[in-house]
Structures are given as structure tokens and as C-alpha cells.
Amino acid sequence: MQLIIAGYDDLDNVVELVNQAYRGASSQGWTTEADLIEGPRVDREALVHNIETGPTTILLAREQTSDEIQGCVAVRPTENAEWYLSMLAVSPVSQTAGLGKSIMAAAETFVVERGARSLKISVIDARDTLINWYERRGYQRTGEIEPFPYDDPSVGVPLRDDLTLVTLRKHLRG
Template identity: 45%
Template sequence: MATAADLVFRPATAHDVPALVDLVESAYRGDASRVGWTTEADLLDGQRTDARSVAETLERPDTRVLLAERAGTGELLACCTVERRPAGAYFGMFSVRPAQQGGGVGRAVLAEAERFARAEWGAASLEMTVIVQREDLIAWYERRGFTRTGELSPFPYGDERFGLPKRPDLAFERLVKALA
């Protein structure tokens, strides 16, 4: 298992799209995702993302997809998206290879996203949305300084690009963290 010291960060390019899709899918969907603790396999079937969506994300001028690779090998271990917003930055598409979860890689990626948002864009806060049924994941973010806002947004039922829900009550909650 990799540690934070084993990671090298770089921005993603169009060349990385297939590997990014594979990473995100492995972290959240299907039986492979059950190796880690971030799986959504009990909540959703279908895809989490696709090549077109990832490529479009890479083309947005105020968005960076950050990759965490194993130093010396270039093996993709984790990724996230940081998007500049008027009031700060948005953190999303956070994925850690299931076999690497629980060892500090995720904490290191989150710290790099925070550093990037502050240093590159002067962001005063970082926000995200998490499926409210993911209490374990929300608790992880709270331990890292995020606050639940109680602001909910509906899950995009009927749009298979976001998955096939296994239950009718999915929603997202907005979480926010002030960046020092």
C-alpha cells in the first residue's frame, strides 16, 4: 500500500481519460469497488462516469483534474477534480484505487486539492456534495474539517450517466470547509 510520501501529483491531460474512467469506476461501482470502503455498489448500479464526461471536465478552463501517481512508476492511485467557483472551489470526482484505501492516500489527495485551491486560485473555502446515505464518508470528511450545511439537492434520477439508483430516496448534501 502506498503512503503519502510515495505520491507525485500532476494535472491530468486528455491522454489520461481512459485510466481516469477506470479508476473512478473501480472506486465506486461493481464488485471491484467492494475491496475499498468508498463503494456505492449498494446504492447504485451502472456507471459513475464515462470518457466523454471526463474529457469535457478536462476542457473546462476553471477546472483541474489532479492525479496522484506512485513515485517512480507512474501508477495512477487516485484523482480528484478542483473547480474554481466565485466563493471558493468545488472538490469532486475524488477516487482512490480500492486496494489503496485506508492508508493515507485519500488524505494526501485532499490536502493537495486544498493546497492547489488556495495557492492557485486564492480560494477561501472548498465545497463538495456527498450522497446523504453515505454517513461513513460524510463522517470522514467531517474529521477533516468539512461541515454539513443541511443543503440538499436531488439525485438526477432518470439520467443514467450518473448511475442506476437502487433506492428512491437518494440526495446530495453540500459540505464546506474553510481554507486557512
């Protein structure tokens, strides 16, 4: 799979895709946050901020025969040759066909080519099914648990008061 680096012109479509995948009706995709958090997951302003200060790269999977974006993921370097992956999303209508796995594999190749030795992700602890999916892709719990950012209105409106974030890491080489 070939991922394309998103440009500013793509951001409105990325916002739509991510919010639909993460927070759309639970019946649409096989795993969403809709039962845990209400409201948008991202907006254009946040994406521009992440691109310009992260520095975050947003990678897109496009339909071959059209310009439509089927999936996306964001990556940014942190420290000690570790990169952080977030915003993995596949359009609900395209899910369960292997696209999520392909995007993860291509994102891993992208960061390895830029010097990454490991990739880290944060997942809401209540999303067992999704954590299992990452574990089947080789990600392992680090034991770190971070508080959910209840004081940050930009992440949406949590519907529970007991959410935390678990960290998973995959060693990519060496």
C-alpha cells in the same frame, strides 16, 4: 504529496480508476457506492466535457516507481472564491493507507494557491461513513440538500428512490 494535472492521455486510466473505486464490488474498498448505484460513475466524454467547459482540473496521485495512477480528484472554481471538489478516488488496493487524506490536503493547497477561500463537496446522504470521514477532515454540513439527479442517465442507475445529496464546506483561510 505532489499531485499532477491530468492530460488527455490520462483520461482512460482515470475513468477506470474512478469507476472501480466508486462502483466496484463493495468488498474491495472500505466505502463505495456499489450498493446504491449501478453502472459507470464517469466516462471519457464526460471528463473531456468537464475539463473543457468546467473548467475542471483533474489531479492525479501517481505511484513513484511506475506510471500507475493510485488516486485522483477533480476541482473547479465556482463563485466568491469557492471551489468545488468531486471525483475523489483511491484505487481499492491502495485504500486505508492515508492516500485519500493526502490527496485531500494536496487538493486544498492547490486551490488555495489559486485563490480559493473555501471548498465545497456534495455527498450522497446515505453514505454516513464517508460523510464522517469528510467531517474528520474539517468539512461541515451546510444544511443544503440537493435532489439526486434521477433524470440524468449519465450518473448511473440508482438502486434506491430516496437518495439526496448533502453539501459540505470547509473554510480554507481567512
